[in-house]
Amino acid sequence: MGGNHTQTEFILLGITDSPCVQTPLFGLFLLIYIITLVGNIGIMLLVWVVPSLHTPMYFFLTHFSFADVCYSTAISPKMLVDLLSEKKTISFTGCVTQFLSFAFFGTAECHLLAVMAYDRHVAICNPLRYVMVISSGVCWQLVASSYLIAFLSTIIYTSCMFGGSFCGPNQINHFFCDISPVLKLVCSDTHSSEMIIFAFVIINVVGTSVVILLSYSSILFRVLRMPSAQSRSRAFNTCTSHLMVVSLFYGTVFFMYLQPASNHNSLDKVVSIFYTVVTPMLNPFIYSLRNKEVKGALGKCRRRMLNCCQHKKSWVS
Template sequence: MQEVNRTQVSEFILLGFTDHSEVEIPLFLLFLLIYLLTVMGNLGMIVLIQTDPVLQSPMYFFLSNLSFIDICYSSTIIPRLLWDLLTNRKVISYNACATQMWFFTLYATTECYLLAAMAYDRFVAICKPLVYPIAMARNVCLQLLAGSYLVGLFIAIVHTSGVFRLSFCGPNEISSFYCDIPPLLRLSCSDNYVSKVVLFVLSTFVVVGNAIIVLISYGYIISTILRMRSPTSRQKTFSTCASHLTAVVLYYGSLTFMYVQPGGIEAVEQDKIVSVFYTIVIPMVNPVIYSLRNEEVKRALKKRLSKKIFHQRPQ
Protein backbone atom coordinates (compact mmCIF):
# COMPACT_ATOMS: atom_id res chain seq x y z
CA MET A 1 0.00 0.00 0.00
CA GLN A 2 2.87 2.37 0.86
CA GLU A 3 4.52 1.71 -2.53
CA VAL A 4 1.27 2.46 -4.35
CA ASN A 5 0.90 5.75 -2.52
CA ARG A 6 4.46 6.70 -3.36
CA THR A 7 4.14 6.06 -7.08
CA GLN A 8 1.02 8.23 -7.28
CA VAL A 9 3.29 11.28 -7.24
CA SER A 10 5.76 11.07 -10.12
CA GLU A 11 6.50 14.79 -10.30
CA PHE A 12 6.32 17.92 -8.19
CA ILE A 13 5.27 21.50 -8.92
CA LEU A 14 7.63 24.23 -7.71
CA LEU A 15 5.41 27.16 -6.74
CA GLY A 16 8.33 29.58 -6.85
CA PHE A 17 7.86 33.20 -5.78
CA THR A 18 4.65 34.41 -7.36
CA ASP A 19 1.55 33.47 -9.35
CA HIS A 20 1.66 36.72 -11.34
CA SER A 21 3.11 36.03 -14.78
CA GLU A 22 3.87 39.71 -15.43
CA VAL A 23 6.69 39.73 -12.87
CA GLU A 24 8.31 36.50 -14.01
CA ILE A 25 10.39 38.07 -16.79
CA PRO A 26 11.79 40.79 -14.47
CA LEU A 27 12.61 38.06 -11.93
CA PHE A 28 14.24 36.00 -14.68
CA LEU A 29 16.47 38.93 -15.67
CA LEU A 30 17.33 39.66 -12.05
CA PHE A 31 18.33 36.08 -11.21
CA LEU A 32 20.15 35.70 -14.53
CA LEU A 33 22.25 38.75 -13.66
CA ILE A 34 22.91 37.37 -10.17
CA TYR A 35 23.95 34.01 -11.58
CA LEU A 36 26.32 35.56 -14.11
CA LEU A 37 27.88 37.72 -11.39
CA THR A 38 28.19 34.66 -9.14
CA VAL A 39 29.95 32.54 -11.74
CA MET A 40 32.22 35.33 -12.99
CA GLY A 41 33.08 36.56 -9.49
CA ASN A 42 33.93 33.14 -8.08
CA LEU A 43 35.68 31.99 -11.24
CA GLY A 44 37.71 35.19 -11.21
CA MET A 45 38.67 34.53 -7.59
CA ILE A 46 39.84 31.01 -8.47
CA VAL A 47 41.93 32.24 -11.42
CA LEU A 48 43.44 35.06 -9.35
CA ILE A 49 44.47 32.71 -6.54
CA GLN A 50 45.84 30.06 -8.87
CA THR A 51 47.96 32.51 -10.88
CA ASP A 52 49.24 34.95 -8.24
CA PRO A 53 52.39 33.79 -6.36
CA VAL A 54 51.52 35.89 -3.29
CA LEU A 55 48.26 33.98 -2.79
CA GLN A 56 49.83 30.51 -2.65
CA SER A 57 49.02 29.78 0.99
CA PRO A 58 46.59 27.44 2.78
CA MET A 59 44.11 30.25 3.45
CA TYR A 60 43.75 30.98 -0.26
CA PHE A 61 43.75 27.28 -1.10
CA PHE A 62 40.59 27.00 1.00
CA LEU A 63 39.22 30.24 -0.45
CA SER A 64 39.58 28.98 -4.04
CA ASN A 65 37.76 25.79 -3.07
CA LEU A 66 35.06 27.87 -1.38
CA SER A 67 34.60 29.75 -4.66
CA PHE A 68 34.35 26.44 -6.53
CA ILE A 69 31.69 25.20 -4.11
CA ASP A 70 29.74 28.46 -4.46
CA ILE A 71 29.67 28.01 -8.25
CA CYS A 72 28.40 24.43 -7.89
CA TYR A 73 26.05 25.47 -5.09
CA SER A 74 24.31 28.18 -7.11
CA SER A 75 24.37 26.08 -10.30
CA THR A 76 22.31 23.44 -8.50
CA ILE A 77 19.51 25.95 -7.91
CA ILE A 78 19.53 28.95 -10.25
CA PRO A 79 19.52 27.36 -13.77
CA ARG A 80 16.42 25.35 -12.85
CA LEU A 81 14.82 28.50 -11.40
CA LEU A 82 15.60 30.46 -14.58
CA TRP A 83 14.06 27.72 -16.73
CA ASP A 84 10.88 27.74 -14.64
CA LEU A 85 10.57 31.53 -14.83
CA LEU A 86 11.17 31.57 -18.58
CA THR A 87 8.87 28.70 -19.58
CA ASN A 88 6.30 29.05 -16.79
CA ARG A 89 6.37 25.24 -16.53
CA LYS A 90 7.34 24.69 -12.90
CA VAL A 91 7.24 20.90 -12.97
CA ILE A 92 10.15 18.78 -11.76
CA SER A 93 10.25 15.00 -11.90
CA TYR A 94 10.54 12.85 -8.80
CA ASN A 95 14.09 11.73 -9.65
CA ALA A 96 15.22 15.22 -10.65
CA CYS A 97 13.89 16.57 -7.35
CA ALA A 98 15.84 13.95 -5.39
CA THR A 99 18.98 14.69 -7.41
CA GLN A 100 18.71 18.43 -6.82
CA MET A 101 18.26 17.90 -3.08
CA TRP A 102 21.26 15.56 -2.95
CA PHE A 103 23.62 18.01 -4.66
CA PHE A 104 22.29 20.99 -2.70
CA THR A 105 22.77 19.21 0.65
CA LEU A 106 26.24 18.03 -0.38
CA TYR A 107 27.49 21.52 -1.25
CA ALA A 108 25.74 23.27 1.65
CA THR A 109 27.25 20.88 4.22
CA THR A 110 30.69 20.93 2.60
CA GLU A 111 30.72 24.73 2.73
CA CYS A 112 29.94 24.64 6.45
CA TYR A 113 32.97 22.46 7.17
CA LEU A 114 35.19 24.38 4.75
CA LEU A 115 34.42 27.64 6.56
CA ALA A 116 35.36 25.95 9.84
CA ALA A 117 38.62 24.69 8.30
CA MET A 118 39.40 28.25 7.20
CA ALA A 119 38.84 29.47 10.77
CA TYR A 120 41.23 26.81 12.07
CA ASP A 121 43.79 27.87 9.46
CA ARG A 122 43.61 31.48 10.67
CA PHE A 123 43.93 30.32 14.30
CA VAL A 124 47.13 28.40 13.59
CA ALA A 125 48.59 31.18 11.39
CA ILE A 126 48.01 33.91 13.98
CA CYS A 127 48.25 32.11 17.31
CA LYS A 128 50.79 29.36 16.46
CA PRO A 129 52.90 30.89 13.66
CA LEU A 130 56.01 28.81 14.42
CA VAL A 131 54.22 25.49 13.76
CA TYR A 132 52.07 26.84 10.89
CA PRO A 133 54.14 25.35 8.03
CA ILE A 134 53.84 21.90 9.62
CA ALA A 135 50.31 22.14 11.04
CA MET A 136 48.89 23.41 7.73
CA ALA A 137 51.08 21.49 5.31
CA ARG A 138 49.73 20.63 1.87
CA ASN A 139 48.66 17.14 2.86
CA VAL A 140 46.83 18.48 5.94
CA CYS A 141 44.92 20.97 3.79
CA LEU A 142 43.97 18.22 1.35
CA GLN A 143 42.78 16.01 4.22
CA LEU A 144 40.63 18.83 5.63
CA LEU A 145 39.15 19.44 2.19
CA ALA A 146 38.50 15.73 1.59
CA GLY A 147 36.97 15.41 5.06
CA SER A 148 34.59 18.30 4.33
CA TYR A 149 33.40 16.60 1.14
CA LEU A 150 33.07 13.20 2.83
CA VAL A 151 30.89 14.60 5.62
CA GLY A 152 28.85 16.48 3.03
CA LEU A 153 28.42 13.27 1.06
CA PHE A 154 27.27 11.40 4.17
CA ILE A 155 24.77 14.10 5.19
CA ALA A 156 23.42 14.31 1.62
CA ILE A 157 22.84 10.55 1.48
CA VAL A 158 21.12 10.49 4.90
CA HIS A 159 18.79 13.41 4.20
CA THR A 160 17.89 12.45 0.63
CA SER A 161 17.21 8.82 1.47
CA GLY A 162 15.32 9.88 4.61
CA VAL A 163 12.99 12.19 2.69
CA PHE A 164 12.41 10.09 -0.42
CA ARG A 165 11.68 6.91 1.49
CA LEU A 166 8.45 8.65 2.56
CA SER A 167 5.15 8.37 0.69
CA PHE A 168 3.89 11.31 -1.37
CA CYS A 169 0.20 10.88 -2.14
CA GLY A 170 -0.60 14.47 -3.09
CA PRO A 171 -0.81 17.39 -3.18
CA ASN A 172 2.48 17.70 -5.03
CA GLU A 173 3.03 21.48 -4.85
CA ILE A 174 6.33 22.44 -3.22
CA SER A 175 6.14 25.85 -1.55
CA SER A 176 9.63 26.79 -2.71
CA PHE A 177 11.65 27.41 -5.87
CA TYR A 178 13.78 24.27 -5.42
CA CYS A 179 13.54 20.85 -3.77
CA ASP A 180 14.43 21.58 -0.18
CA ILE A 181 13.88 19.27 2.78
CA PRO A 182 11.31 21.20 4.91
CA PRO A 183 8.72 21.80 2.15
CA LEU A 184 9.00 18.17 1.01
CA LEU A 185 8.49 16.91 4.55
CA ARG A 186 5.31 18.98 4.71
CA LEU A 187 4.01 17.19 1.59
CA SER A 188 4.56 13.67 2.87
CA CYS A 189 1.45 11.65 3.66
CA SER A 190 3.33 9.11 5.78
CA ASP A 191 4.80 9.50 9.26
CA ASN A 192 7.71 11.91 8.86
CA TYR A 193 8.58 12.33 12.54
CA VAL A 194 11.87 10.44 12.24
CA SER A 195 12.92 12.46 9.19
CA LYS A 196 12.14 15.71 11.03
CA VAL A 197 14.18 14.63 14.03
CA VAL A 198 17.09 13.54 11.83
CA LEU A 199 16.98 16.87 9.97
CA PHE A 200 17.01 18.88 13.20
CA VAL A 201 19.71 16.79 14.88
CA LEU A 202 22.07 16.65 11.90
CA SER A 203 21.53 20.33 11.05
CA THR A 204 22.26 21.28 14.65
CA PHE A 205 25.35 19.05 14.66
CA VAL A 206 26.68 20.53 11.41
CA VAL A 207 25.88 24.21 11.97
CA VAL A 208 26.34 24.48 15.74
CA GLY A 209 29.34 22.14 15.81
CA ASN A 210 31.18 24.14 13.16
CA ALA A 211 30.07 27.44 14.71
CA ILE A 212 31.69 26.35 17.99
CA ILE A 213 34.96 25.63 16.15
CA VAL A 214 34.80 29.08 14.56
CA LEU A 215 33.98 30.83 17.85
CA ILE A 216 36.81 29.11 19.73
CA SER A 217 39.26 29.87 16.92
CA TYR A 218 38.29 33.53 16.78
CA GLY A 219 38.33 33.81 20.56
CA TYR A 220 42.03 32.91 20.50
CA ILE A 221 42.60 35.07 17.40
CA ILE A 222 41.05 38.20 18.93
CA SER A 223 42.99 37.64 22.15
CA THR A 224 46.24 37.40 20.17
CA ILE A 225 45.43 40.48 18.08
CA LEU A 226 44.71 42.57 21.18
CA ARG A 227 48.14 41.65 22.60
CA MET A 228 49.94 42.97 19.51
CA ARG A 229 51.80 46.19 20.26
CA SER A 230 51.82 47.60 16.74
CA PRO A 231 48.52 49.12 15.53
CA THR A 232 49.61 48.38 11.95
CA SER A 233 50.11 44.70 12.76
CA ARG A 234 46.72 44.55 14.48
CA GLN A 235 44.99 46.14 11.49
CA LYS A 236 46.77 43.93 8.96
CA THR A 237 46.03 40.76 10.92
CA PHE A 238 42.41 41.66 11.48
CA SER A 239 41.91 42.48 7.79
CA THR A 240 42.81 38.90 6.83
CA CYS A 241 40.14 37.59 9.23
CA ALA A 242 37.35 40.14 8.81
CA SER A 243 36.25 38.86 5.39
CA HIS A 244 36.06 35.26 6.56
CA LEU A 245 34.22 36.21 9.74
CA THR A 246 31.67 38.17 7.71
CA ALA A 247 31.07 35.20 5.40
CA VAL A 248 30.69 32.86 8.40
CA VAL A 249 28.13 35.07 10.14
CA LEU A 250 26.03 35.42 6.98
CA TYR A 251 26.09 31.73 6.06
CA TYR A 252 25.76 30.12 9.49
CA GLY A 253 23.16 32.67 10.54
CA SER A 254 20.88 31.95 7.58
CA LEU A 255 21.24 28.17 7.96
CA THR A 256 20.44 28.41 11.68
CA PHE A 257 17.33 30.46 10.93
CA MET A 258 16.23 27.93 8.31
CA TYR A 259 16.99 24.52 9.83
CA VAL A 260 18.05 24.72 13.47
CA GLN A 261 15.52 26.99 15.14
CA PRO A 262 12.50 25.23 16.74
CA GLY A 263 9.50 25.19 14.41
CA GLY A 264 11.59 26.19 11.41
CA ILE A 265 10.40 23.17 9.42
CA GLU A 266 6.79 24.30 9.68
CA ALA A 267 7.41 27.87 8.50
CA VAL A 268 6.52 28.57 4.89
CA GLU A 269 6.87 32.19 3.78
CA GLN A 270 10.06 32.84 5.74
CA ASP A 271 11.58 29.77 4.02
CA LYS A 272 11.50 31.48 0.63
CA ILE A 273 13.13 34.68 1.87
CA VAL A 274 15.90 32.92 3.79
CA SER A 275 16.40 30.40 0.97
CA VAL A 276 17.00 33.18 -1.54
CA PHE A 277 19.58 34.65 0.80
CA TYR A 278 21.75 31.59 1.38
CA THR A 279 21.29 29.84 -1.99
CA ILE A 280 21.47 32.84 -4.33
CA VAL A 281 22.74 35.98 -2.59
CA ILE A 282 25.60 34.61 -0.45
CA PRO A 283 27.40 32.78 -3.32
CA MET A 284 27.30 36.07 -5.24
CA VAL A 285 28.57 38.32 -2.44
CA ASN A 286 31.32 36.02 -1.13
CA PRO A 287 33.87 37.12 -3.80
CA VAL A 288 32.96 40.75 -3.07
CA ILE A 289 33.45 40.23 0.67
CA TYR A 290 36.85 38.58 0.22
CA SER A 291 38.06 41.09 -2.37
CA LEU A 292 36.99 44.22 -0.49
CA ARG A 293 37.91 43.16 3.06
CA ASN A 294 41.19 41.35 2.34
CA GLU A 295 44.23 43.51 1.65
CA GLU A 296 46.26 40.76 -0.06
CA VAL A 297 43.43 39.94 -2.47
CA LYS A 298 42.92 43.63 -3.21
CA ARG A 299 46.62 44.12 -3.95
CA ALA A 300 46.71 41.04 -6.19
CA LEU A 301 43.58 42.19 -8.02
CA LYS A 302 44.95 45.71 -8.53
CA LYS A 303 48.22 44.29 -9.83
CA ARG A 304 46.41 42.02 -12.26
CA LEU A 305 44.16 44.84 -13.51
CA SER A 306 47.09 47.26 -13.90
CA LYS A 307 49.03 44.68 -15.92
CA LYS A 308 46.04 44.07 -18.15
CA ILE A 309 45.49 47.78 -18.74
CA PHE A 310 49.21 48.32 -19.41
CA HIS A 311 49.41 45.49 -21.96
CA GLN A 312 46.27 46.70 -23.73
CA ARG A 313 47.48 50.31 -23.93
CA PRO A 314 48.31 51.26 -27.53
CA GLN A 315 51.98 51.78 -28.22
Protein backbone atom coordinates in the same frame (compact mmCIF):
# COMPACT_ATOMS: atom_id res chain seq x y z
CA MET B 1 16.42 6.27 -1.44
CA GLY B 2 13.27 7.02 -3.39
CA GLY B 3 11.14 4.68 -1.27
CA ASN B 4 7.70 3.59 -2.39
CA HIS B 5 6.87 6.86 -4.13
CA THR B 6 4.04 7.06 -6.63
CA GLN B 7 4.74 10.60 -7.86
CA THR B 8 6.71 10.87 -11.09
CA GLU B 9 6.98 14.64 -10.90
CA PHE B 10 6.39 17.59 -8.59
CA ILE B 11 5.08 21.10 -9.24
CA LEU B 12 7.18 23.91 -7.78
CA LEU B 13 4.94 26.82 -6.81
CA GLY B 14 7.94 29.13 -7.13
CA ILE B 15 8.67 32.53 -5.66
CA THR B 16 5.52 34.22 -6.92
CA ASP B 17 2.60 33.46 -9.23
CA SER B 18 2.27 37.05 -10.46
CA PRO B 19 3.31 37.35 -14.17
CA CYS B 20 4.03 41.05 -13.70
CA VAL B 21 6.68 40.28 -11.09
CA GLN B 22 8.17 37.14 -12.63
CA THR B 23 9.83 38.84 -15.63
CA PRO B 24 11.65 41.53 -13.58
CA LEU B 25 12.72 38.85 -11.09
CA PHE B 26 14.08 36.75 -13.96
CA GLY B 27 16.25 39.66 -15.11
CA LEU B 28 17.46 40.37 -11.57
CA PHE B 29 18.28 36.76 -10.69
CA LEU B 30 19.91 36.12 -14.06
CA LEU B 31 22.22 39.09 -13.43
CA ILE B 32 22.97 37.85 -9.90
CA TYR B 33 23.75 34.35 -11.20
CA ILE B 34 26.10 35.68 -13.90
CA ILE B 35 27.90 37.84 -11.31
CA THR B 36 28.13 34.81 -9.01
CA LEU B 37 29.78 32.71 -11.72
CA VAL B 38 32.14 35.47 -12.87
CA GLY B 39 33.10 36.46 -9.32
CA ASN B 40 33.74 32.99 -7.92
CA ILE B 41 35.41 31.58 -11.04
CA GLY B 42 37.47 34.78 -11.16
CA ILE B 43 38.68 34.16 -7.59
CA MET B 44 39.67 30.59 -8.51
CA LEU B 45 41.55 31.69 -11.63
CA LEU B 46 43.26 34.54 -9.78
CA VAL B 47 44.57 32.22 -7.06
CA TRP B 48 45.69 29.77 -9.74
CA VAL B 49 47.69 32.27 -11.85
CA VAL B 50 49.17 34.50 -9.09
CA PRO B 51 52.05 32.74 -7.23
CA SER B 52 51.79 35.04 -4.19
CA LEU B 53 48.32 33.61 -3.51
CA HIS B 54 49.55 30.00 -3.41
CA THR B 55 49.00 29.77 0.36
CA PRO B 56 46.70 27.60 2.50
CA MET B 57 44.25 30.46 3.09
CA TYR B 58 43.65 30.94 -0.65
CA PHE B 59 43.70 27.21 -1.30
CA PHE B 60 40.71 26.92 1.04
CA LEU B 61 39.14 30.00 -0.56
CA THR B 62 39.25 28.41 -4.03
CA HIS B 63 37.37 25.38 -2.73
CA PHE B 64 34.86 27.66 -1.02
CA SER B 65 34.36 29.55 -4.31
CA PHE B 66 33.99 26.24 -6.14
CA ALA B 67 31.32 25.15 -3.64
CA ASP B 68 29.57 28.52 -4.11
CA VAL B 69 29.43 28.03 -7.88
CA CYS B 70 28.05 24.48 -7.60
CA TYR B 71 25.72 25.39 -4.74
CA SER B 72 24.22 28.28 -6.71
CA THR B 73 24.05 26.26 -9.95
CA ALA B 74 22.01 23.57 -8.21
CA ILE B 75 19.26 26.16 -7.62
CA SER B 76 19.46 29.18 -9.95
CA PRO B 77 19.10 27.70 -13.48
CA LYS B 78 15.92 25.79 -12.59
CA MET B 79 14.54 28.82 -10.72
CA LEU B 80 15.21 31.05 -13.75
CA VAL B 81 13.49 28.62 -16.14
CA ASP B 82 10.47 28.38 -13.83
CA LEU B 83 10.12 32.18 -13.67
CA LEU B 84 9.37 32.13 -17.41
CA SER B 85 7.35 28.89 -17.45
CA GLU B 86 3.64 28.43 -16.88
CA LYS B 87 4.02 24.86 -15.59
CA LYS B 88 6.86 24.66 -13.09
CA THR B 89 7.40 20.92 -12.95
CA ILE B 90 10.38 18.90 -11.80
CA SER B 91 10.70 15.13 -12.07
CA PHE B 92 11.11 13.00 -8.96
CA THR B 93 14.67 12.15 -10.04
CA GLY B 94 15.36 15.82 -10.79
CA CYS B 95 14.10 16.81 -7.35
CA VAL B 96 16.36 14.24 -5.68
CA THR B 97 19.35 15.33 -7.78
CA GLN B 98 18.76 19.01 -7.04
CA PHE B 99 18.57 18.41 -3.31
CA LEU B 100 21.63 16.14 -3.39
CA SER B 101 23.71 18.85 -5.04
CA PHE B 102 22.35 21.63 -2.86
CA ALA B 103 22.82 19.71 0.41
CA PHE B 104 26.27 18.39 -0.50
CA PHE B 105 27.82 21.75 -1.39
CA GLY B 106 25.92 23.61 1.34
CA THR B 107 27.19 21.19 3.99
CA ALA B 108 30.69 21.32 2.52
CA GLU B 109 30.63 25.11 2.85
CA CYS B 110 29.92 24.80 6.59
CA HIS B 111 33.00 22.64 7.06
CA LEU B 112 35.16 24.75 4.75
CA LEU B 113 34.27 27.85 6.77
CA ALA B 114 35.34 25.99 9.93
CA VAL B 115 38.59 24.93 8.23
CA MET B 116 39.26 28.53 7.18
CA ALA B 117 38.68 29.71 10.76
CA TYR B 118 41.12 27.08 12.05
CA ASP B 119 43.66 28.23 9.44
CA ARG B 120 43.39 31.85 10.66
CA HIS B 121 43.66 30.64 14.28
CA VAL B 122 46.96 28.87 13.60
CA ALA B 123 48.29 31.77 11.48
CA ILE B 124 47.67 34.36 14.20
CA CYS B 125 48.01 32.39 17.43
CA ASN B 126 50.90 30.12 16.41
CA PRO B 127 52.65 31.83 13.46
CA LEU B 128 56.05 30.19 13.99
CA ARG B 129 54.57 26.69 13.52
CA TYR B 130 52.07 27.68 10.82
CA VAL B 131 53.99 26.20 7.86
CA MET B 132 54.42 22.91 9.71
CA VAL B 133 50.87 22.68 11.11
CA ILE B 134 49.06 23.77 7.92
CA SER B 135 51.21 21.88 5.43
CA SER B 136 50.14 21.02 1.89
CA GLY B 137 49.18 17.50 2.99
CA VAL B 138 47.11 18.82 5.90
CA CYS B 139 45.33 21.25 3.56
CA TRP B 140 44.24 18.42 1.27
CA GLN B 141 43.19 16.28 4.26
CA LEU B 142 41.04 19.09 5.68
CA VAL B 143 39.35 19.76 2.34
CA ALA B 144 38.83 16.05 1.64
CA SER B 145 37.34 15.60 5.13
CA SER B 146 34.91 18.47 4.47
CA TYR B 147 33.70 16.84 1.26
CA LEU B 148 33.52 13.37 2.83
CA ILE B 149 31.44 14.54 5.79
CA ALA B 150 29.21 16.50 3.39
CA PHE B 151 28.74 13.41 1.21
CA LEU B 152 27.79 11.12 4.13
CA SER B 153 25.44 13.73 5.60
CA THR B 154 23.79 14.33 2.23
CA ILE B 155 23.10 10.61 1.75
CA ILE B 156 21.37 10.55 5.14
CA TYR B 157 19.37 13.75 4.45
CA THR B 158 18.25 12.49 1.05
CA SER B 159 17.31 9.01 2.32
CA CYS B 160 15.19 10.52 5.07
CA MET B 161 13.50 13.00 2.71
CA PHE B 162 12.71 10.71 -0.20
CA GLY B 163 12.49 7.35 1.55
CA GLY B 164 8.79 7.70 2.34
CA SER B 165 5.68 7.35 0.19
CA PHE B 166 4.52 10.28 -1.97
CA CYS B 167 0.92 9.35 -2.68
CA GLY B 168 -0.88 12.65 -2.15
CA PRO B 169 -0.45 16.24 -3.40
CA ASN B 170 2.58 16.94 -5.58
CA GLN B 171 2.84 20.73 -5.17
CA ILE B 172 6.02 21.91 -3.43
CA ASN B 173 5.42 25.33 -1.90
CA HIS B 174 8.92 26.55 -2.69
CA PHE B 175 11.17 27.40 -5.66
CA PHE B 176 13.42 24.36 -5.12
CA CYS B 177 13.31 20.94 -3.44
CA ASP B 178 14.11 21.78 0.18
CA ILE B 179 13.65 19.67 3.30
CA SER B 180 10.52 21.10 4.93
CA PRO B 181 8.37 21.61 1.76
CA VAL B 182 9.16 18.10 0.46
CA LEU B 183 8.53 16.34 3.77
CA LYS B 184 5.07 17.95 3.90
CA LEU B 185 4.13 15.84 0.86
CA VAL B 186 5.11 12.48 2.40
CA CYS B 187 2.06 10.36 3.22
CA SER B 188 3.76 8.27 5.92
CA ASP B 189 4.87 9.50 9.35
CA THR B 190 7.93 11.73 9.01
CA HIS B 191 8.70 12.35 12.68
CA SER B 192 11.69 9.99 12.82
CA SER B 193 13.04 11.35 9.52
CA GLU B 194 12.73 14.91 10.78
CA MET B 195 14.56 14.03 14.00
CA ILE B 196 17.43 12.35 12.11
CA ILE B 197 17.75 15.30 9.72
CA PHE B 198 17.62 17.76 12.63
CA ALA B 199 20.34 15.81 14.48
CA PHE B 200 22.68 15.92 11.48
CA VAL B 201 21.94 19.60 10.88
CA ILE B 202 22.93 20.20 14.51
CA ILE B 203 26.16 18.24 14.01
CA ASN B 204 27.08 20.03 10.78
CA VAL B 205 25.84 23.56 11.41
CA VAL B 206 26.19 23.95 15.17
CA GLY B 207 29.34 21.80 15.31
CA THR B 208 31.16 23.89 12.70
CA SER B 209 29.89 27.16 14.17
CA VAL B 210 31.34 26.13 17.57
CA VAL B 211 34.72 25.50 15.91
CA ILE B 212 34.53 28.95 14.29
CA LEU B 213 33.48 30.60 17.57
CA LEU B 214 36.31 28.97 19.54
CA SER B 215 38.85 29.83 16.84
CA TYR B 216 37.89 33.49 16.77
CA SER B 217 37.63 33.73 20.55
CA SER B 218 41.22 32.52 20.72
CA ILE B 219 42.22 34.94 17.94
CA LEU B 220 40.55 37.86 19.73
CA PHE B 221 42.29 37.00 23.00
CA ARG B 222 45.65 36.82 21.19
CA VAL B 223 45.14 40.01 19.18
CA LEU B 224 44.17 42.08 22.22
CA ARG B 225 47.46 41.07 23.83
CA MET B 226 49.53 42.29 20.86
CA PRO B 227 51.63 45.33 21.87
CA SER B 228 51.57 47.00 18.43
CA ALA B 229 48.43 48.72 17.15
CA GLN B 230 49.61 48.00 13.61
CA SER B 231 49.85 44.26 14.36
CA ARG B 232 46.37 44.27 15.85
CA SER B 233 44.98 46.09 12.82
CA ARG B 234 46.65 43.64 10.41
CA ALA B 235 45.32 40.64 12.34
CA PHE B 236 41.77 42.02 12.42
CA ASN B 237 41.86 42.82 8.68
CA THR B 238 42.91 39.24 7.97
CA CYS B 239 39.82 37.90 9.75
CA THR B 240 37.18 40.50 8.88
CA SER B 241 36.31 39.10 5.44
CA HIS B 242 35.88 35.58 6.77
CA LEU B 243 33.72 36.78 9.68
CA MET B 244 31.43 38.68 7.30
CA VAL B 245 30.92 35.56 5.16
CA VAL B 246 30.32 33.43 8.27
CA SER B 247 27.72 35.90 9.59
CA LEU B 248 25.81 36.00 6.28
CA PHE B 249 25.85 32.24 5.76
CA TYR B 250 25.13 31.03 9.28
CA GLY B 251 22.56 33.72 10.05
CA THR B 252 20.24 32.53 7.29
CA VAL B 253 21.00 28.80 7.76
CA PHE B 254 20.21 28.97 11.48
CA PHE B 255 16.91 30.69 10.69
CA MET B 256 15.91 28.09 8.09
CA TYR B 257 17.00 24.78 9.56
CA LEU B 258 17.09 25.21 13.33
CA GLN B 259 13.48 26.10 13.97
CA PRO B 260 10.41 23.87 14.44
CA ALA B 261 8.63 22.78 11.26
CA SER B 262 5.45 24.51 12.46
CA ASN B 263 7.25 27.88 12.42
CA HIS B 264 7.99 27.80 8.68
CA ASN B 265 6.01 30.39 6.70
CA SER B 266 6.09 32.54 3.56
CA LEU B 267 9.16 34.38 4.88
CA ASP B 268 11.15 31.18 4.26
CA LYS B 269 11.24 31.90 0.52
CA VAL B 270 12.79 35.33 1.08
CA VAL B 271 15.42 33.91 3.43
CA SER B 272 16.08 31.02 1.03
CA ILE B 273 16.69 33.45 -1.83
CA PHE B 274 19.24 35.22 0.31
CA TYR B 275 21.38 32.19 1.16
CA THR B 276 20.97 30.29 -2.13
CA VAL B 277 21.23 33.19 -4.58
CA VAL B 278 22.49 36.40 -2.97
CA THR B 279 25.18 35.15 -0.57
CA PRO B 280 27.18 33.20 -3.21
CA MET B 281 27.30 36.42 -5.24
CA LEU B 282 28.48 38.55 -2.31
CA ASN B 283 31.30 36.27 -1.13
CA PRO B 284 33.81 37.11 -3.92
CA PHE B 285 33.21 40.84 -3.37
CA ILE B 286 33.69 40.52 0.37
CA TYR B 287 36.98 38.68 -0.06
CA SER B 288 38.30 40.87 -2.87
CA LEU B 289 37.24 44.29 -1.57
CA ARG B 290 38.31 43.64 2.03
CA ASN B 291 41.57 41.82 1.23
CA LYS B 292 44.72 43.75 0.29
CA GLU B 293 46.45 40.67 -1.16
CA VAL B 294 43.55 39.91 -3.50
CA LYS B 295 43.26 43.58 -4.54
CA GLY B 296 47.03 43.66 -5.12
CA ALA B 297 46.86 40.49 -7.24
CA LEU B 298 43.97 41.95 -9.25
CA GLY B 299 46.01 45.11 -9.82
CA LYS B 300 49.00 43.08 -11.05
CA CYS B 301 46.82 41.08 -13.46
CA ARG B 302 45.21 44.27 -14.78
CA ARG B 303 48.62 45.91 -15.34
CA ARG B 304 49.89 42.79 -17.13
CA MET B 305 46.87 42.82 -19.43
CA LEU B 306 47.32 46.54 -20.17
CA ASN B 307 51.03 46.07 -20.89
CA CYS B 308 50.23 43.12 -23.15
CA CYS B 309 47.65 45.16 -25.07
CA GLN B 310 50.03 48.11 -25.42
CA HIS B 311 52.79 45.77 -26.62
CA LYS B 312 50.47 44.31 -29.28
CA LYS B 313 49.42 47.78 -30.44
CA SER B 314 53.01 48.95 -30.76
CA TRP B 315 53.93 45.75 -32.62
CA VAL B 316 51.04 46.20 -35.07
CA SER B 317 51.83 49.86 -35.68
